[in-house]
Amino acid sequence: MNEAEFDTMLTTMSVAVQNFFRVRLKQGHSLTGNRDGGIAVHYVLAGTMCLEVAQQKDILCGPGTLVLLPPGLERTIRPAFDAGSGAGAGEASDEPGLLLATGAITARVCGAFGLLDSVSAPIAEDLGDSALIRESCRLMLAEFVEAGYQSRVLADALMKVCVVMALRRAFSRGEPDSGLLGTLRDPRLGRAIAAVIGNPAARHSVASLAGEASMSRSAFAREFTSNLAMTPMAFVVRARLQQGADLLSGTRLPVKMIAANIGFASRSHFSRVFSAAFGADPSSFRRAGVRKGRIDGARRNGAVPRHSLFHAGER
Numbered sequence: 001m002n003e004a005e006f007d008t009m010l011t012t013m014s015v016a017v018q019n020f021f022r023v024r025l026k027q028g029h030s031l032t033g034n035r036d037g038g039i040a041v042h043y044v045l046a047g048t049m050c051l052e053v054a055q056q057k058d059i060l061c062g063p064g065t066l067v068l069l070p071p072g073l074e075r076t077i078r079p080a081f082d083a084g085s086g087a088g089a090g091e092a093s094d095e096p097g098l099l100l101a102t103g104a105i106t107a108r109v110c111g112a113f114g115l116l117d118s119v120s121a122p123i124a125e126d127l128g129d130s131a132l133i134r135e136s137c138r139l140m141l142a143e144f145v146e147a148g149y150q151s152r153v154l155a156d157a158l159m160k161v162c163v164v165m166a167l168r169r170a171f172s173r174g175e176p177d178s179g180l181l182g183t184l185r186d187p188r189l190g191r192a193i194a195a196v197i198g199n200p201a202a203r204h205s206v207a208s209l210a211g212e213a214s215m216s217r218s219a220f221a222r223e224f225t226s227n228l229a230m231t232p233m234a235f236v237v238r239a240r241l242q243q244g245a246d247l248l249s250g251t252r253l254p255v256k257m258i259a260a261n262i263g264f265a266s267r268s269h270f271s272r273v274f275s276a277a278f279g280a281d282p283s284s285f286r287r288a289g290v291r292k293g294r295i296d297g298a299r300r301n302g303a304v305p306r307h308s309l310f311h312a313g314e315r
Contacts, residue, residue, distance in 0.1 A: 010167065012197055013109050015160040017152065020103030020140045027097055030078035038104045039116055040069040041159070043137045047098035048080040051122060064128020066166045070116035101137045103144075105159055108242075109197070125169040127162075136161050188213040189224060192232070200239040201263035206232050236263075241277050244270065248286045255282045 018038060022045070025031065033040075042049065042061075049061040053075045060080055061067060069075060079098035107116070116123075127133045136158040143151040192209040195202070209232050210220035224232045240262045247258045259270035275281045280288065 009109055009194065009197055010164055013107060013160065013163070015105055015107045015156050015163055017140065017155040017159045018104040018106070020101060020144050020155065020159075022141060023100045023102050025077070025079050025098040025100070027079050027081075029097075030076050032074075032076045034072050034074045038071060038106045040067075041103050041105055041162075042067040042069070042077065043101040043133075043162075045099040045101055045137075049098050049100065050078050050080040051124065052076040052078070053122060056121060059122065059124050061124055062126065062128065064126060064130075064134070066125055066127050066133065066162055068116060068123040068163065068166055070119045070122070073120070073122065075122070101141055103140075105163075107160075107163060123166055123170050125166040127165055127169070130165060133162055133165060186223075186227075188215055188220075189227065192220070192224070193235075196236055196239050200236065200243050201261060203263070204233070204236045209236075237273065238277075240264070241274055244274060244282070245278065245285065248282055255286075258282070 020041075023031070044061050044063050044065045044067075046063055048063075049065070049067075051059040051061060051067060053059075053073060059067075077098075077100075140155050140158050143155050191214075192212045195209065195212045196204060206221055207217050209224075210217045213220050215223070221232060224235075228235065230238075244258055244262045247253055247261070248255075251258075253261070255271070256267040259267045262270075264270035264273070271281050274285070278285055
């Protein structure tokens with residue numbers, strides 16, 4: 001995927017901040033876990049963080065480092081033994097140990113897949129030279145301490161800045177990776193993904209997307225599914241449904257017209273697939289005033305079994 005296609009994909013990325021707060025870890029203390037429900041975010045304010053992940057080298061993160069941890073990744077976070085007191089990332093600290101701004105987010109590209117769902121390694125980028133990131137984290141912490149008008153909207157926008165900056169640094173290095181980043185760096189799969197995101201309503205098929213990727217149909221389907229944990233046509237359907245949700249929330253277009261505009265042959269087909277994904281038919285979804293509905297939000301609430309979209313629209 002070239003730079004223009006990468007920018008297009010990040011433009012479609014939505015970020016929602018679930019929480020964001022300060023955590024101080026003294027020497028001998030640690031945080032462990034594997035947050036299944038979203039991406040864990042850590043920004044080092046002071047001290048040095050040691051990130052331990054099973055079967056991977058420990059990562060030392062100094063002040064100003066932003067860390068994104070994929071969902072389900074088992075890890076331990078503790079102060080590095082050589083972490084003393086001192087200021088870092090614009091945060092004064094008179095106590096030894098580690099001071100973090102930490103939280104949890106969801107991040108989706110075009111509503112079709114989780115940003116780091118199939119990534120198996122942390123993303124840790126030194127952004128200590130960025131005053132923008134320091135100020136963004138400061139403002140997000142303040143918004144969660146004392147919420148104001150549209151606090152979550154502001155926090156989501158600020159966090160997207162941080163995530164984009166980290167991904168841009170990671171992508172520019174071109175290091176091998178699994179999951180999303182590895183897929184984006186593969187120009188063949190990247191072209192197919194960009195074609196869907198650029199026009200979800202087009203008459204996509206496995207064969208046509210394989211043609212975009214200059215691969216055989218079978219090889220493309222195998223590589224796509226292996227990297228993104230969904231079939232190519234499941235990706236197309238999810239992208240169309242998210243576009244439909246956005247149109248339902250942001251316009252007064254009739255449901256039948258929305259269905260046609262996003263590539264469904266009929267209103268009934270659109271309504272059936274949409275209801276399975278979001279737990280409500282399009283008209284009810286619109287009446288409820290759901291803003292930025294997300295397929296996985298419905299799934300987490302038990303409205304739809306995990307497998308139901310993975311073969312929808314397969315052809």
